[in-house]
Amino acid sequence: MSAAQPLLSAAVRHLSRSAYGVAVTPARGFQVFRIDGYSWAKTLAAGERITSGHFIVGGRYWLIDYYPNGTDSARDTDSGSISLYLRLAGGAGYEKERVRAQYKFSLLDPSGFAAYEIPPETSIFTYPGRQYGHHGDEVTGDIGVGLANFVTKEELERRSETLLKDDCLAIRCDVGVTELGVLAVAPxxxxxxxxxxxxxxxxxxxxxxxxxxxxxxxxxxxxxxxxxxxxxxxxxxxx
Structure with missing residues (x-):
């Protein structure tokens, strides 16, 4: 059996070569979600949510979901707490995605300072993808990741002068993820x-x-x- 030809050291007429780089960097951002008419929002049924507009962090779209009476739609009575959830709503394309992210919810006073907050949480967020040409969010049972008992309504309303001024609830959600960027490294x-x-x-x-x-x-x-x-x-x- 003859020895293999030394292809990697053979003289060639045209040499093909390339260089490709990827930068992994932290990305963070936040959205302020304002709900005017907190007292009217309490009339929604358990399991009903109020959703923010999209915001972008790390090249991905995110949504905040506010449940005035909790997430359990099977309940006959309202929950004693409000629920806050963060949802991954996709990236630049239509592909399925799974992302690890850190997030934190806080409630703001009229001056914009955090008057109620809890420590950041780290979780895995999933996006199921959507069909090409479909502009709405994919309908799934996924409610995202968040806190079913973020704050009791009793506590929230007791501090209405700072947290519910003029019947307005202001939610801030901070998100931190890693972002991939392509580097132009080839000479x-x-x-x-x-x-x-x-x-x-x-x-x-x-x-x-x-x-x-x-x-x-x-x-x-x-x-x-x-x-x-x-x-x-x-x-x-x-x-």
């Missing part, structure tokens, strides 16, 4: 430098032999190509 090489010099200089149109030689620079060797790909200053070039 720039013109088409001319990647081709072997197979023709005569006189084949070039509109120029003389000397000027054409100056335009055609020798290609980078592999070591220099790799060195430039790993250069630190290329980390800032996020696409």
């Amino acid at each position: 720039k090489e013109s088409h001319k430098t990647m081709q072997q010099d197979d023709g005569d200089d006189s084949d070039w149109e509109g120029g003389n032999r000397e000027s054409n030689r100056r335009r055609r620079q020798p290609p980078l060797d592999d070591r220099e190509y790799i060195r430039r790909s790993l250069a630190k200053n290329r980390r800032a070039s996020i696409i």
Whole structure:
């Protein structure tokens, strides 16, 4: 049996090479969700929710769900607490997604300061995906991740001067995730430098032999190509 040919060290006419980089960075953001008419919201049935508009953190869409009477729609009586949940509503595409994120809910006073909050939580959020061309959220039984008993209504209404001024409930939700970005790390090489010099200089149109030689620079060797790909200053070039 003959030995395998040394393909990795064989001389080739055209060498194909590439460099690709990914930056993993933290991303954080928040949304303020204001509900005017807290006392009217309490008339909703248990399990009914009021949903915020989308907000973007880490290249993904998120939603806040406020349940004035809890999440359990099977209850005949209202819950004694309000429930707050965070939902992942997808990314740039339609694909299913699973994301680990840290989140924190707080209630704001009229000056915008957190007057009631609990420590941050870390959980896995899932997005089931949606059909191409369907612009609404995919209908699922998933209620997201959150707190079924965020604060009792008794406590909330006892502190109405700070938490329910003018019958307004202001919810802040902070979200922190990791974000992936593509880095432009490959050194720039013109088409001319990647081709072997197979023709005569006189084949070039509109120029003389000397000027054409100056335009055609020798290609980078592999070591220099790799060195430039790993250069630190290329980390800032996020696409």
